[in-house]
Amino acid sequence: MIDVLIVDDDQLVRKGLMLAMPWDRFEMRIVGEAGNGEKALEFLSENHVDLLITDLAMPVMSGIELIRTSRKLYPDLPIAVLTLHQDFEYIQEALRLGAIDYIAKVQLEKERFEEVLGRIHDRIHADRRKRFNDEATMESGKDALFYGEQGKETQSFGESRCERELLGSSVVEASDVSVKDKLHSFRWVHEESYMLELLDDLKTLRLPVPRLMQLLYGVTEDWNRTFKNIVSTEMTIPVHFASWNDVVEWMLNFRAEALRLSGGQYLRKEVTSSIMTAVKIVHDELQNPLFASDVSKRVNLSRSYFNQCFKEMMGYSFNEYLRKIRIDKAKDYLIQTAKPIVWIAEHTGYADEKYFSRIFREQVGMLPSEYRNTTRRG
Structure with missing residues (x-):
């Protein structure tokens, strides 16, 4: 309009x-x-x-x-x-x-009113298209330099990006959803070949630099949130990357530091990877029924060995850790939202509100409603 x-x-x-x-x-x-x-x-x-x-x-x-x-x-x-x-x-x-x-x-x-307005309408849209194409070409040129591909069909890439922007950001997001899933799986931390494949996918996608930064920032935040109980040091990301080589170096350093902090250099990498995958499952599927027997199968470990390694690496048994994360999430909901207790119970994996309240009191020392009132008064 x-x-x-x-x-x-x-x-x-x-x-x-x-x-x-x-x-x-x-x-x-x-x-x-x-x-x-x-x-x-x-x-x-x-x-x-x-x-x-x-x-x-x-x-x-x-x-x-x-x-x-x-x-x-x-x-x-x-x-x-x-x-x-x-x-x-x-x-x-x-x-x-x-x-x-x-x-x-x-x-x-x-x-002839139609002629006058039609002429003005066409001119405005022509100017908009030209301005957008100029901006897209400029940005794509910057992106091409970033990826080390200056002089390689910069204009055609600008047109492609322009078309994607005209169709909306959902097109861009749909095109990189697979890479996003791979990044957030953290499989690349434990498998070098998988990381190299992921880097190749990322570069081939040639995302606009702001979108690439957004993806990598999200991965860093997800790692820190998910594995804060395993590692004491938070991962960081630079304010900006000057080139694609900087991205590669950052991911290599991220991987090396993650392995060091999680004990991956001293345990079999397959086992470490399996336990960290299990931790990711807990955080991502908190609202669903989760059992050690099922999760151990999903990470390709026997139940007994899974329980042993999980306790050794996390300091909690699987069930203790699951309960801790659920209660922590419930605390967040109680403080940050006005959702009813029954809703919070369901969204932290407890189908029975009374059972949830009992477990919460055992862990925190007060009922969920009391915790909400106490923290808000404070």
Whole structure:
């Protein structure tokens, strides 16, 4: 939708334009009107406008001065002028200042309104497309330099990215969902070949750098949240990466540090990987019924060996750890939300509210409702 501001010192002219022109047909709507340039600038400072239509001869501030000031303050704002035929010199000056079209007042009744608005509509969208393509090409050029591929079909990549942005961010997210799942599985921490494959997938995808940073930041936060009971040191991510080589170096360092902190260098990597996968399952599927026998099968360990290794690595048995994480999550819900106790019980894996309340009291020393009231008073 194109939001339009009409500026004219003659109220009848303003009303006539608002009522007579087929705005809806050209995806336009009137969002404001002003009787002089100063009022128009005041409106522009407080409201979003896609098209300014202004008279040239007005008191207080002329249309020419309004155009000149608007071009400085809002260089991308399209402007059309209202004028009398004898104002031809004013028209020339307005066009020189950047006005995209003009409407002759004396011909308002017989002017072909569709032609005028159609011309303005097409010009606005043409300018938008050009501006977007220029920005996309510039960004894609930066991305190509980042990935070390300058000079390799930068323009075609810009067009591809432009198309994806026009279709919406969901297209970008859908294209990298598989890589996102691989990153958050943390399998790459324990399998070097898997990490190399993941890096290749990431580079091939050639995500815009901000999106890549977003993905890697999310992975870092997920690691710190999930494995804070295993490792005492939180992983960090730089404010920015200068190049793809920096990303590769960061992931290699992340992997080496994660292995060191989790004891992966001293235990069989397959076992460490299995236990950490089990921990990830607990966090990701907290609301579902979880049993050591089922989880041990999913991570390819016998139940007895799984229980032994889980206790050795985590300091808790599987059931103790599961209960601890569920209660911790319940505490978060009680403090940060107003959800009823039954909802919190269900979303932390307890089908029975009374059983949940009993377990909570055993672990925390008070009922969930008491905990909520106590922490909020504090």
